Amino acid sequence: MNISWYIVLSALLFTIGAIGILIRRSPMVILLCLELMLNAANLALVAFSREVGNAQGQVFALVVMVIAACEVVVGLGLIVAIFRRKLPLDVDDLRELRG
Amino acid sequence: MSATSWAWLVLLFPLLGSITIALGFRRTSWRFAGIVGTAAIALAFVCGIGALVCLLGEDPEARHHASSLWEYASVASLQIKLGIYVDPLSVFMVLVVSGVSTLIHLYSFGYMQSDQGYHRFFSYLNFFVFSMLLLVLAGNFVLLIVGWAFVGFASYALISYWYRRTTATRAGMKAFVINVIGDIGLVLAAFLIFQQLGTFEYTEVFAKAPQVFHTNEWTVTAICLLLLVGAFAKSAQLPFHTWLPDAMEGPTPVSSLIHAATMVTAGVYLIARTHVLFVLAPTAADIAAFVGLATLLVAASIALVMTDLKRAIAYSTMSQIGYMVVGVSIGAYSAGMFHLMTHAFFKALLFMAAGSIIAAMANEQNIDKMSGFGKAMKFTSVTMLCGALALAAFPLTSGFFSKDEILAYASARGGMYLIFTVLGYFGALLTAIYTFRLIFRVLRGDPCAEAQELIDTGHVAHAEAPFNPATGETEDTDVGFPGAEHHIAEQSPPMKLAMGVLAFLALFAGFIQVPGVDETVTHFLDPVFADSPLAAIHPSNTAAWIGLAIGAAISLAGIAIAYWLYVASPETPRRLQQRFAAVHTFLYNKWYFDEAIDFLVVRPALAIGRFANDVFERFVIDGAITGGTEETVGRAGAIVRSFQNGIVRTYGLFLIFGAVGLALYFLIQQS
Amino acid sequence: MAGEGFNAPHLDYAGLAPVIALTVGLVVILMSGVFGPTKKWAPGLAVLTLGAAAGLLLWHWNDDLSLVAGALRVDNLAISISLIAIFSAFTTVLLSIRERAADEAGHGEYYALLIGSVLGMVLLAEADNLVTFFVALETLSIPLYILCATNLRREGSLESGLKYLIVGSLGSATLLYGMAFIYGGTGSTDFAGIAHGIEVKGMLHDPLILIGIALAAVGLAFKTSIAPFHQWTPDVYQGAPTPITSFMAVATKAAAFAVFIRFFVVALGPETGDWQMGLAILAAISIVVGNVGALGQDSLKRLLGYSGVAQAGYMLGGLVVASEKGISSLVFYLATYLFMNLAAFAVVVARERETPFGDDIRGVRGLGAERPALAWPLTISMLALAGLPATAGFIGKLYLIEALVEGNYLWLAIFIVGGTMISLAYYLRVVAAMWMRPETEVATPGLATAGAGPSGPGGSTPVIAGASPEADPVDPDAGRRWYLVGPAVLAAAITVFFGVIPQPLVDFATHAGASLF
């Protein structure tokens, strides 16, 4: 299979993730969509690393996984805090700050 | 001591007087002010004599000197010195001005006694004399303009002397603005001269002009016309004359000094002074002459119907100046100057007398209300009669000689200029009529109330509440003239002295310039005008005497008519009025000059001002420029904030949008 | 590759010292919690750590080291930016004393996270390959996400935390995706390698690289809050605890700009011609957006947020021209921006604590008469931000414009000028509020009820941004506390000093700029 296929696929996944962030309101799902985007990036990285024939991209992908995990943790922590604070778990309703 | 140093002294004394009086107004008495003021001018006169003597000591060709104190305003490209120019012409003017002024100061010393602003008055008056002398002595056009404007200011200050009177302040403003227009004419003329000749100094200008310009070249014509604007504005010639009648708001001594004897004749002096240029621009000269003629007749016609004593005399002043302008423009220089002198005498005298009478009438100026002062105020009426005779050119009085000399010259020059002779004589007729109209109506007849009171009690009547004759509104007395106790009419010796001297001069000054006998003035002034071809023209003695004869006849005729109209059959005037109602109203409204100017100049200016204020400033400056910008920025801000709606997904949308846009730009930019 | 023996990279501990110092400090502060209440010493420890790091960085001034197999590069640019970040953090520590958020989070954690973020910034400033770059970026961001939310009682705080997290992650995902393409196009993750790759692989102007640049630019523009990627800025600035805001406002921008510069000038140097115009347009947009957005803002933090967007636009100009002078001017501006903002935020903190108005502009009304020691710094900082002479702000603008004109970006210079004009309208509004008679209402509650507390008359005032009753307890003489007045006055003094004698700072910036060329 050509590398191009993988890249195009990753582009597809990336955009799907983006769409998700833009249209979902539950913070949890939004976090999931972030995961989607990061994974799309990972796919691209790995594919490219295959294409250029060095493994740096794969390592990059691994690091990205770690970072994604961190973001998830913090995100979920925030969600919990918000829940504790009896605020709605809907990003549209969190709009005290604007203008 | 040389002529120039005398001249500097001439300038010095009035200035010192003015300053001293002004600074001392708190500590010194009114007497001090009066004495200092009069003395200063007297000294100036004396110095004038000194200068005269010096000049006469020299041979006629050498009788001109320039002298300068310091560089007034000079840079590499143009020099302006603080310099004077002394020659017979200027000395002549100095003598006339300072002489008449001395007498009028004397008169004012008594006349203004009870006025609150005594110091201010004399300070201004001295300042005026200083400015007038500066004007006549100036050695270059810039200094001329300075003196020119100074007298304008002095006249303004003295016209609105009783500054609580709105009429006075308005009249002052009018006079000043019109005079400024005149100044502008002079300034432009100066610029043009500088452009052509590269200097402002009289001597150089008059020396260079004949080489640079050839006759009737447009530049020199333009210069002369611009000079005329200045001259006419100052000398109240058409169409700039409207300020002079209003100027009568000022105290009577002011009217007699500034608005009869001296300042208003500055225009005549100017034309005489720059005759070199006018010779080069005959067209301009003729225009000047015709304007003078027109003024002469128009003013005379108005004077026929004026009921306000002072204004009537003012119009006669205009008309007399018309004679002078005609004279100096057509080339009768010395004649014109001579008439200037005699006119100064008798017109000053007439005003003094009028002032005395007005005082006796408790500020009433309307001649319809006056009568019978002949009995009430002997001295005044006698002197007034002398003045009137001179004005009417009664044979052998001063006016008789001076006026007729001009007309004789005109006929001698012949051709087109005969018009001036003919119409000049017609003007003389009118003059005689209106002059004696005043005399008969004011002096003869049975005394009016005030006159009667004067006869009975020897006390001058005065209104219980002083009022403004023009509007009739009551005066606020702290500027109040006449003050509470005011009994000055012909009772104060200084006044009598001044009037007496002037009466004498008015009657007999003519004899210094009798055609064919002794033409003192002509001889004295000849060196100045020697360079003018027109000066060569000279009416033969016979012609001159014929002219005098005609003049005498006309003047007598005029007096006779006046007698018939106002004494023999007092009904006639009224009938004439009804018969020629239109004419009368037309004349009575002074040919509607004020209205015309108001319509043509004043209203448009104000309209523009209002437009600028209410429309332009509000809608363009504040509206479009300032407001527009604010509006735009504000709108933009609103848009930005509306995108900032606090919903995180919108932010995400914009982020992706940015990404897409940027990527697109990059891709397009390259392919 | 496999099968070869494993040979560890040479570790230059001297070069790594600052990073190590920060790491150690971070751990120590966390640990200190074990031995008892951290409230007392945590700030001290934090200051100590920062001081140590700063010292070690200065020690490397004028060095040019490549560390840990080309992961890091220590040069003047990195050092200068790191110093800016550290100084900002240092003052943040001071401002955080008695800060409600610190109590909420627990002081140990609070300061540890702060140090962590600083660590991220130092790494980012030194980053020399993509992986380090990305890790450092996240090390910078993630603590900030948390710190923003630490004032758990205030809805705004949590909200800002979540917003920042979501949009931030979106941004970094985009950035990452861009990196992936650049890596794919050049086959290297080292900046130098990338530049080399572009050259040899003939990838110049290749769509693959360009799309990568575009996406990477988006990510970086987001961090530096360039419009249209700025929208988080005002909200997060307003919601976050003020000391953290002050930290974000300067340090984040500085670090992000550092890597922006290094990545675009070193790695994408060959492509300069391609990205210049694009970035210039972004700069122009954010100048306009930031300035008009700030008009009519009542919340000072929000106002500063928008102004931050505009200022970022100005600074980006320095990068656009990609010349030595441009970079120097950018660094210079960042340095001045540090002090200008610092003064402003210190005052805002003080007023937040002593008036019931929070960060609303009414909080500073009549300050000139009431608290000159606060009014002067705020005034100076506003004037400096507006770029008026005799302040460092003027020199900064002068420097930038000079660089732009030299780089033939006159039109951008004119944009800067235009933006400055608009900006007067809001900066001076603050000044007017301090010194001049109130614009509309006569009585200023700020004076009347200062120290009265939320329960006082202030409580009944309509709730406006940042001033909900959730606001922190009022400390009536916060306006006299040395740790608030000190930084304010100091920063203002420095602003003026460098406005009058800019030479030292200019040299500093020139060195930083020179290190890349």
Next chain:
Amino acid sequence: MEAVLFFLAAIGATGGAIGVVALRNPFYSVLALVAHLFSLAVLFLLLTSAFVAAAQVVVYAGAVMVLYVFVVAYVGSDHEPMLDPIPGQRLFAGLLAFFLFVEVSAAVLSSALKALGTHGPDVPAGFGDPAAIGTLLLEKFLLPFEASSILLLIAAVGAIVLASRKRNGEAGGDQRNGRQVGAQTPSVGAPR
């Protein structure tokens, strides 16, 4: 064979992704993501990067997802309403995403990079196996490796700070009325 695997995995990944976005119950979204991750792992294998694939399965499907499930269980999963309150949000989201996709694909397809068209160069055996990756991690990428460890520490601290109960008990009360005040002031900071 490889092509078939690729397409299957691709379909799986795409389907999973779509599921994440489309499913309205967060819980199902999580499951969809798990599916997505597995198919990604397959793709990684096809790209001869075994270690990454393994890590993918272990770290994500193993650890992270579990965390998700817990949280979802904790905060409860309520269905969000179908239609979007912001007008045009979905339309624009779709359009922009589409454009992005087109741009990226265009870039990829029009790129001058030869290798993209190929299967990639032949790589030595053991390319991307744990040994190789480990070497890289400890040599070239030592610093990012350490840094990410610190990052994990920070994240942990953060999670504690955010999620842990407050020491001082009075938290609950004023939280609630704080919220009420917050409710009274919906239009805070709105432009005026």
Next chain:
Amino acid sequence: MINALLWAPLAFGVVGLFLPKKAVGWWATAGALATLAIGVIMAFGFETGASGLQDTVNTTWISGLGVDYSLGIDGLNLFLVLLTAVLWVGGIAFAAFREQERPQLFFFLMLAAETATLGSFLSQDLLLFVLFFDLMLVPFYFLFGAWGVDRSAEGGPTAPQATLKMMVYTLIGSLLMLVGAIATAIISAHGGHLTFSIEAIQHQGVPLGSQRWIFWFFAAAFLVKMPAFLVHGWMPDAYRAAPLPVLMVFSGVLAKVGAYGFLRVVLPLFPAATSQFQTVILLVALASILYGSVMAFTQTNIRLIAGYSSVAQLGFITAGIFALRADGSDGAILQMVNHGLVVAPLFIIVAILVERTGTEDLRSMGGMAMRAPVLAALFLIVALATLAMPGSANFIGEFYILNGLFQAKIVFACIAISGVAMSAYYALRLYQGTMHNRKPDGIASREISLRDGVVLAPLVLCILALALYPQLILHRADPSVQQSVSAVTGGESETPDTNLAVNK
């Protein structure tokens, strides 16, 4: 010496911040007097007839950016510096006689403003000039805003609004000028060593193409500052808001900086553009003259009468400069000083009148002269000088200006001179409206107090002295002016580099 002149006011101001309320006013006055003394000493040291700069200071300020700290005095700025010093003494003394709120700050700002203004006159480095030019504004921003008059009652703006408007308006120009200055330096450097020294740039020359647009950047700054027609929008509000002691120095001096800038910067550096756009600028000047005059005689607020008259006067000055003849510019310099010297006393008098009458509306004033003859006399002199009464130095100024214009562009001169007639009208209207006619009830007509007299009289004496001997200024200004103007007229021959640059 020159440094002392420049920084003395600021130093006094800073010290003043720490003095007690009572003392600070006198201290500030002393500071201003000291500055004036230094200025006068320098004026005596001034070598007449020399065109070059004298007692210059020149040290590098920011090496990296090519900015130098270089000051110097020549015929162009000598008397403007003196004017500044004199007016500030007047303004500060006048304010010191009165109760000010927060006096320390007030006087500090006043003195700071003086330093800034002096700086913009003295600086010989383009960027330094721009810097001081902008800096001038800051103190006035505070003075207008914090001590100003709130007009919201009569539907006008509040002081802060008005002063903000002024700030934005004037900075629009001067920021563009900043860009222009930098561009000038960079372009003229031709890639070589970057310098902002005006002399150096003039020597290197600026290509015509660049001159065209840079010219407008500078012109914008100067025209707004003046203010000229169409960009005077800030003036009415600012003038009505400003506290009068401040306003007298503001309108007395600051407007001149704009005109001065033309002579100092624009003519020497952008000769080609100058002669190219001469007509345009002349049109603007003409519009300012006419518009200013017309507005002045329709206003009823006495501040605005003075304000719009300044617009007209500055129009004259600009016209004089852009006659591009030595005599025109000589007149402009002279007129700058004159206008400063008349407008400042004018505002003092306005202040006194407002104190007496409690109103600024001309229509509800009048009749003052009776009880206040001295005030009236002083006012009369000032008014006459304002309307450029022949015999006053203002007349010589306008005479030179108009003469220059007449020789250069005769039509413009003929139109411009109509402004003189209008000025006669509005000046007298102002005088009569306040001093003459009937005194409305409820107006206190008191004589000028000795303290105000002490402030006012010296200024009036200056007017009279200059009236007697305007040569004092013309003589010293002329050489420098010729140099500056010849850059345009004889420019090609004098600075070959410019010529060469133009040909490029």
